[in-house]
């Protein structure tokens with residue numbers, strides 16, 4: 458199973474929308490996909506199940522918060538298998554599988570608890586706590602039998618907090634969705650720097666752990682430009698400047714495919730419970746957006762070896 462984290466400490470850049478469409482696209486292509494929502498805003502969760510369903514069936518015992526609660530308060534691992542559910546309203550092709558581990562609005566508290574549990578009185582203890590807390594998700598994902606899923610896609614909160622860091626530690630690849638504008642592209646190098654520092658620190662501590670922990674090497678699969686405006690099939694020049702700044706200027710890898718801006722199509726998507734990529738349509742524009750999304754899904758699968 459390959460694990461991909463959707464990461465950006467900026468919100469509103471299309472992480473969740475892309476995660477949902479990628480997951481459904483891959484499942485339609487016959488892949489077995491596990492989606493994990495780590496964001497307290499739970500937008501991914503509510504893209505696949507109603508607030509009512511969540512309140513009645515998931516809130517208490519069947520979200521990722523339960524899994525964190527068990528390990529924060531009881532130092533116990535519950536199998537992720539107990540938590541994944543079928544999306545409420547969506548059916549994917551018979552060949553594929555799509556399961557969702559829902560989030561919880563009180564995930565904010567968990568991050569604070571996790572932060573607290575990192576402290577140690579000695580350097581040795583701090584390193585042990587760091588490895589224990591940050592590796593937990595990785596270990597739980599590692600316990601899922603390899604035949605169960607081809608890919609796990611983790612949607613992260615808009616912060617580089619402990620929860621996001623544990624997702625990065627768990628991942629083989631990470632993808633950075635971003636808008637092509639000044640403020641959105643400004644922090645990308647910093648974000649990649651944070652990931653590199655995290656990986657270096659984890660690997661250093663792992664090397665000191667007498668073989669208890671293995672090193673990690675999450676790769677940046679690429680930056681995905683979202684909500685771009687197209688003119689004549691190409692990105693408008695003001696946005697092209699920012700695309701070039703990221704790819705040529707900063708030398709970050711980027712996906713050739715982009716997601717165009719279309720408020721009508723994307724803003725309605727969660728309510729329908731069926732992401733844009735497979736929602737049936739008679740609109741020419743919608744078909745073009747779907748075609749672009751399919752190209753992106755294939756590019757992700759190729760870059761992440763799924």
Ligand SMILES: Nc1ncnc2c1ncn2[C@@H]1O[C@H](COP(=O)(O)OP(=O)(O)O)[C@@H](O)[C@H]1O
Nearest residue numbers: 468469470471472473474717718719720723724
């Ligand atoms: N390509 C797009 N065009 C227009 N609106 C979009 C597009 N992608 C996402 N959106 C909308 O923008 C908002 C933020 O997107 P979201 O995926 O939730 O971002 P993030 O997860 O990074 O916070 C949502 O309301 C979503 O419906």
Ligand SMILES: [Mg+2]
Nearest residue numbers: 472473496500
């Ligand atoms: Mg989101």
